[in-house]
Amino acid sequence: MVTDEEIDILLDDLLCIHGYDFTNYAKASLKRRVLRLYSLDKFSSFSELRYKIRTNQAYVERFVEEITVNVTEMFRDPLFYKALRNHVLPLLGTRPFIRIWHAGCATGEEVYSLAIMLREANLLHKSLLYATDLNPSVLDKVRKGIFPLNQMKQYSESYMTSGGQQDFSSYYTANYGQAKFKEELSEKIIISTHNLVSDGSFNEFDLILCRNVLIYFDKDLQDRALQLFDASLGLSGYLALGSKETLKFSGVQRNFLQLDKEKIWKKVS
CATH class of the missing domain: 3.40.50.150 (Vaccinia Virus protein VP39)
Structure with a gap:
């Protein structure tokens, strides 16, 4: 599991190191997507996830893509x-x-x-x-x-x-x-x-x-x-x-x- 405090730490890293600002996104929705990715990519600990976000630019791009919502369709509604x-x-x-x-x-x-x-x-x-x-x-x-x-x-x-x-x-x-x-x-x-x-x-x-x-x-x-x-x-x-x-x-x-x-x-x- 990833705690609310750890989510805030990740958001600070994304902003300070990579320039992505998610600090005012709805926290409940954001946490659900982080937890999904945490499970999907089989991290053994929060520190492993944080290290990868701080040091691996390719993974940062995947992380951002997964936690932003990209569901859309032609002529929706x-x-x-x-x-x-x-x-x-x-x-x-x-x-x-x-x-x-x-x-x-x-x-x-x-x-x-x-x-x-x-x-x-x-x-x-x-x-x-x-x-x-x-x-x-x-x-x-x-x-x-x-x-x-x-x-x-x-x-x-x-x-x-x-x-x-x-x-x-x-x-x-x-x-x-x-x-x-x-x-x-x-x-x-x-x-x-x-x-x-x-x-x-x-x-x-x-x-x-x-x-x-x-x-x-x-x-x-x-x-x-x-x-x-x-x-x-x-x-x-x-x-x-x-x-x-x-x-x-x-x-x-x-x-x-x-x-x-x-x-x-x-x-x-």
Whole structure:
């Protein structure tokens, strides 16, 4: 077992030696993932785990990948994407250029989902999608645009529910159990590491999506991230969160108006 105090020691090591700041992540969830990795990698003691984190950069990358949550899928919550398609993209389409930020994009399935929607709305040619995550190893998957072929049936169904009208398979090429998405999508995606805990704003955006990331932060870190998004959005820009996330009781709530019951807010002041 690893105690709460030992978890804090690991977090201090990650921050001081490697620059990864997990000190304001929800502790219960973080501890579950550390304990899982402790068992999975068969450590005999906490000191063995700590030594490896302090001295082995390759293992640090594995550790970070395992304790950050990278579960995602294309067109996750199809009705959310339908609301984006029907209520947000038409308004963004009136702008000369569209900048979109996917914060905490994980392996990038949702980035490609939005790129497909922009293409169908004839907006992809004047859009840039910035895909960022704390974990550089998952960003390699975004860069390649390759996902398991056996997931395409589910993704196709979600795509259709979201209002898609094309043949979903026309967006990728199947090869050896993998689906590689077309370069016309990936060439509009700019990929970079970004830490919501410590890094600042880097552009002014028309739409920011950060879905199912804030639920792993404590309240102070949630507020800090929301203030970053507020500072990064232009007036009349949109912020999209996950199904269990909200702006209620946050310091930036007064600056936004929620669209119907969807987890989409418009910046109004």
